[in-house]
Amino acid sequence: MVKIRPIEAGDDPRMATIIRASLKSYGLDIPGTAYFDKELDHLSSFYDKKDNREYFVAVDKYNDVLGGNGIAEFDPVNKIAELQKLYITESARGQHLSYRLLDTAMGFAKGAGYKTIYLETHHSLVEAVHLYQSYGFTDLGHPLNNGEHSSMDKFFVLNI
Numbered sequence: 615m616v617k618i619r620p621i622e623a624g625d626d627p628r629m630a631t632i633i634r635a636s637l638k639s640y641g642l643d644i645p646g647t648a649y650f651d652k653e654l655d656h657l658s659s660f661y662d663k664k665d666n667r668e669y670f671v672a673v674d675k676y677n678d679v680l681g682g683n684g685i686a687e688f689d690p691v692n693k694i695a696e697l698q699k700l701y702i703t704e705s706a707r708g709q710h711l712s713y714r715l716l717d718t719a720m721g722f723a724k725g726a727g728y729k730t731i732y733l734e735t736h737h738s739l740v741e742a743v744h745l746y747q748s749y750g751f752t753d754l755g756h757p758l759n760n761g762e763h764s765s766m767d768k769f770f771v772l773n774i
Contacts, residue, residue, distance in 0.1 A: 616711060618718045621669040621682060623658045628679040629671060630655045633701045640738050646765030647736070648699055657699070661686065666695075666726045670718045672702065672711050680706040683715045685723045688732050688758070695728040700742070712745050720774055730773050732758055734766035746770045 621629065637649045653660035661669040661684055669684035681702025688696035697719060702711050723731055734757065735742050747753070751770035758769065 615675050616672050616680065616706075616709075616714070618670050618672050618714060621658045621661060621671050621684075625671050625673075625679050625682075626656055626658050629657055629669075629682050629699075629701075632679070632681060632703055633699055636701045636704075639704075640736070642736055642738070642765070644765055654699075657682075657684070666690070666728075668719075668722050668726075669699070670715060670722075672706070672715060681711060681715065683719050685719045685726070685728070685731070693727060693729040694758070695723045695726070695731050697731050697733040700733075700745075707741070713749065716745075716749055720772075724774050728774065730771055733770050735768045735770070736766050737768055739768075743768055 633654060634643065634649055637643050637647055643649045648654065657669050661667045667684065667686040669682055671682040672680045674680055683700035684698040685695050686698055688694045700712060700715060720731065733746065735746065737743065751772045754769040754771055756769060
């Protein structure tokens with residue numbers, strides 16, 4: 615049985631490992647990706663700093679982290695949040711866990727008053743692109759700003 619809950623400090627090392635391993639497996643362990651984000655090793659404290667952000671992890675019956683995703687402010691004036699760092703372990707793929715994580719993140723975003731969700735990804739992350747399109751995200755074709763993830767080349771939005 616997989617449970618989804620807010621991230622805890624003890625989950626930080628495992629989530630950082632999952633994210634870095636996944637990016638590296640696609641050759642995306644390069645500047646301009648989440649691989650080098652300064653908060654990556656301390657996701658729990660980054661998402662805990664403001665009420666309008668949250669990071670969720672999926673854990674198995676042994677409380678082992680299988681993956682996670684986050685919501686954080688992107689353009690608060692226009693009520694736009696960013697979906698961030700949706701990664702799961704290779705062994706947990708194919709079980710619709712990404713959809714469950716997305717559902718949890720969307721529920722949080724609605725509750726926090728966001729109206730639109732934005733995300734950035736890379737074309738080589740084929741499974742992620744498919745996930746976002748099947749979930750209802752629309753491909754923008756361009757970034758909403760020139761953010762820190764300059765190596766990303768796919769940009770999606772979803773009105774919630």
